[in-house]
Amino acid sequence: MSDEEKRPHGVDTISTSSGSGSKDPEALHNNDENxxxxxxxxxxxxxxxxxxxxxxxxxIFGKKxxxxxxxxxxxxxxxxxxxTPGMFNALSGIGASISDKTTADNANVALYSTFATIGFFGxxxxxxxxxxxxxxxxxxxxxxxxxxxxxxxxxENKGFVIFAGAFLGLCAAVLWSAxxxxxLSYATEENKGKAIMIxxxxxxxxxxxxxxxxxxxxMENKTSAANDGTFIAFIILMCSGCCIAFFMLxxxxxxxxxxxxxxxxxxxxxxxELIGLFKLLVREPRILFMFPMFFASNWFxxxxxxxxxxxxxNLRTRSLNSLxxxxxxxxxxxxxxxxxxxxxxxxxxxxxIGWGILFVTGxxxxxxxxxxxxxxxxxxxxxxxxxxxxxxxxxxxxxxxxFLYIFYGLYDAIFQTYTLWTLGAxxxxxxxxxxxxxxxxxVQSAGAAIAWRLDAIELPYMNLFASxxxxxxxSLLIAIPxxxxxxxxxxxxxxxxxxxxxxxxxxEVVKSTTEHKE
Numbered sequence: 001m002s003d004e005e006k007r008p009h010g011v012d013t014i015s016t017s018s019g020s021g022s023k024d025p026e027a028l029h030n031n032d033e034n035x036x037x038x039x040x041x042x043x044x045x046x047x048x049x050x051x052x053x054x055x056x057x058x059x060i061f062g063k064k065x066x067x068x069x070x071x072x073x074x075x076x077x078x079x080x081x082x083x084t085p086g087m088f089n090a091l092s093g094i095g096a097s098i099s100d101k102t103t104a105d106n107a108n109v110a111l112y113s114t115f116a117t118i119g120f121f122g123x124x125x126x127x128x129x130x131x132x133x134x135x136x137x138x139x140x141x142x143x144x145x146x147x148x149x150x151x152x153x154x155x156e157n158k159g160f161v162i163f164a165g166a167f168l169g170l171c172a173a174v175l176w177s178a179x180x181x182x183x184l185s186y187a188t189e190e191n192k193g194k195a196i197m198i199x200x201x202x203x204x205x206x207x208x209x210x211x212x213x214x215x216x217x218x219m220e221n222k223t224s225a226a227n228d229g230t231f232i233a234f235i236i237l238m239c240s241g242c243c244i245a246f247f248m249l250x251x252x253x254x255x256x257x258x259x260x261x262x263x264x265x266x267x268x269x270x271x272x273e274l275i276g277l278f279k280l281l282v283r284e285p286r287i288l289f290m291f292p293m294f295f296a297s298n299w300f301x302x303x304x305x306x307x308x309x310x311x312x313x314n315l316r317t318r319s320l321n322s323l324x325x326x327x328x329x330x331x332x333x334x335x336x337x338x339x340x341x342x343x344x345x346x347x348x349x350x351x352x353i354g355w356g357i358l359f360v361t362g363x364x365x366x367x368x369x370x371x372x373x374x375x376x377x378x379x380x381x382x383x384x385x386x387x388x389x390x391x392x393x394x395x396x397x398x399x400x401x402x403f404l405y406i407f408y409g410l411y412d413a414i415f416q417t418y419t420l421w422t423l424g425a426x427x428x429x430x431x432x433x434x435x436x437x438x439x440x441x442x443v444q445s446a447g448a449a450i451a452w453r454l455d456a457i458e459l460p461y462m463n464l465f466a467s468x469x470x471x472x473x474x475s476l477l478i479a480i481p482x483x484x485x486x487x488x489x490x491x492x493x494x495x496x497x498x499x500x501x502x503x504x505x506x507x508e509v510v511k512s513t514t515e516h517k518e
Contacts, residue, residue, distance in 0.1 A: 041259040054249060068249060070186035070256045074195050076248055077135065077182045078202035083241025084139040084175065086206020087234050090213065090322060091146065092305055103158045105306070105456035107165035111145075112298075112449030114169025119442025122177030123434035124277055131178045135245035138175020141168035143238035150231035173441060180437020181251075184423055185430035188258050189490065190341065192424040193350075196417055197337025200329065204413070207326035210234065215319035251430060262430060280435050287426070287439060289482035292475035293419050294443035300468035302451035304408050307461045308372075311381040312401065314390040321402060325409035332413030340421050347425060351487040354418045359476050361414065365407045366469040372404055373465045378458060415472065422479075425487050447471075 047055050047066070054067040065072060092108075118125075126134045141164075148164035151157055179199075187195035217230045254262040281287070304325075309318050336357065340350050380387040391398050423436045454464060 042255070043259060047255055047259070052253070054253060066255070068253055068255050070254055070262065071195065071198070073249060073254050074183055074186055074199055075202065076244070077179055078199040080135050080139065080241050080245045080248070081179055081199070081203045082206030083237050083244065084142040085172070086203050087210040087237050088142050088145070089207040089326065090210025091149075091234055092301070100152070100156070100158070101306070101310070102456055103152070103161055105452050107161045108452040109449050109456060110162045111165035111169045111172070112445040112452060114166045115173050115445030116442050116449055118170050118173035119445050120438055121277065122173035122441060123181070123436070123438030125174050126177040126181055126434050127431055131182060131251060132245060132248045134174045134178035135248060136242050138171045138178065139238060139242035139245055141171025143235050143242070144168065146231050146234040146238060150228060150235070153228065153231070169445070173438070176441040177434050177437045180420075180423070180440065181430050181434040184420065184433040184437065185428060186254060186256065186262055188256050189347070189428065190343065191257060193337045193341035193421055196420050196424070197333050200333035200337070200413060200417055204326045204329040204333070208323055208330070210237070211319055211323035211326060215316065215323060276431075277435055280432065286482050286486050287436065289479050290419070290422065291439070291443050292471070292478045294440050295447040296471035296475045297416055297419060298444045298448040299451045299471050300412070301448060302455050303461070303464040303468050304405070306455050307378070307464055308405065311378070311461065312376060312388070312391055314392055317391060317393045317398070320393050321405050324402065324406050328406045328409035329413035332410040333417050336414045336417045340418070347489045348487050351422065351425065351483050354421070355476060355479070355483050358414060358418055359473065361411055362469070362472050362476070365411045366472065368404050368407070369465060369469070372401060373462060376461070378461045422483065422487065
């Protein structure tokens with residue numbers, strides 16, 4: 001058999017320079033078939049010919065879908081997040097859902113402090129135990145946290161709530177690193193905005209549906225705390241999310257839309273992963289330009305949820321506000337996801353357009369927020385009895401504030417979507433994006449921990465508002481060097497250090513004419 005006949009389909013040349021000369025493609029194939037498969041492109045017929053049940057196509061609404069398709073797995077991970085953080089967001093969105101606001105604040109401080117600490121290593125943990133087990137373990141913390149709130153309503157055990165918050169921080173760090181790996185590395189370059197948009201819409205649909213639970217359960221509730229039925233419903237849904245995570249496919253069995261496999265990660269030991277984590281920061285310090293955006297991205301939640309929503313509205317109106325807030329997030333993700341995937345614009349240009357949209361909308365929305373914030377203070381809202389009566393959705397004065405709250409939700413979606421898309425534009429390497437996601441969630445949670453603590457010590461509402469606006473706008477300015485000069489139109493294998501992911505050195509893949517035709 002000739003060399004040409006032995007050459008794997010879809011690959012013209014694969015060369016390495018490891019000091020021992022070039023290696024034959026067949027030898028590489030025999031040594032590590034999964035690594036080579038990740039570099040090849042296959043037709044739909046070739047994929048189905050594997051005989052695996054997850055590679056078989058089924059028809060859904062007239063469209064053929066494979067369980068092993070990357071977008072199917074993105075939807076799966078979105079459903080898991082829908083059931084876990086989505087429900088948590090619905091619970092958090094109504095403000096302090098237990099009667100003791102200080103305990104709720106301190107639990108959030110414990111949550112985000114742990115999240116910030118473990119978040120940097122979340123990608124390492126995910127790369128070690130895999131996506132499926134990361135998602136399953138991550139979901140358990142959300143159910144325990146909801147259970148602690150239910151317990152508090154009966155025994156006022158503050159320690160249990162704070163412990164549950166800390167444990168949730170550990171779980172969330174692992175879960176969100178797995179989410180980042182799937183959403184940012186499973187999609188092809190031209191579909192990353194679409195993948196983020198699909199994920200964000202499904203995720204926030206969880207918060208929308210979850211918000212219906214407290215709204216329905218507490219329509220006649222005149223107290224400040226949600227009732228038992230609310231917490232029980234959330235616990236059941238969160239446990240269901242952990243079970244759904246079991247059905248995620250390993251990365252090595254997932255196919256991208258271009259017919260290439262997602263690069264299978266070798267499960268390394270913890271020492272190797274930690275060294276890789278710090279090497280990434282040293283090798284690519286440009287990611288530091290994104291750290292202020294990471295820090296700002298959850299800071300404003302404290303102000304919006306606890307100061308605006310909890311401060312100015314009664315419980316049933318807070319529940320309605322939460323529903324509208326998360327629904328607006330779905331709209332924002334769809335709009336920006338569409339813009340970030342416009343095919344007739346270069347990716348570098350889309351990055352600049354996205355930045356401009358964020359900066360201008362930030363000025364407009366937070367400017368409207370300033371007008372509303374000037375109407376109330378913490379002293380007036382938290383006096384006993386309050387000097388400003390909490391708003392109900394039946395009142396005429398509700399119209400302006402609810403639209404502001406909707407736009408707060410929309411802004412959050414475009415801020416987070418753009419941040420995720422930017423990380424995805426920096427790499428196509430699953431291992432690397434898991435580490436990026438760990439940085440993102442770690443720094444993000446450090447900001448959130450500080451913000452929740454500032455609320456717990458009763459910093460004036462205006463201070464929290466001003467810091468939220470300043471961080472959003474300032475972090476965008478700091479990110480300009482990375483967005484303007486480091487977002488390229490394409491990230492190739494060699495420049496992306498793909499050798500780190502697959503264990504080969506200086507891999508070059510020159511795709512054949514046949515592959516392009518397919």
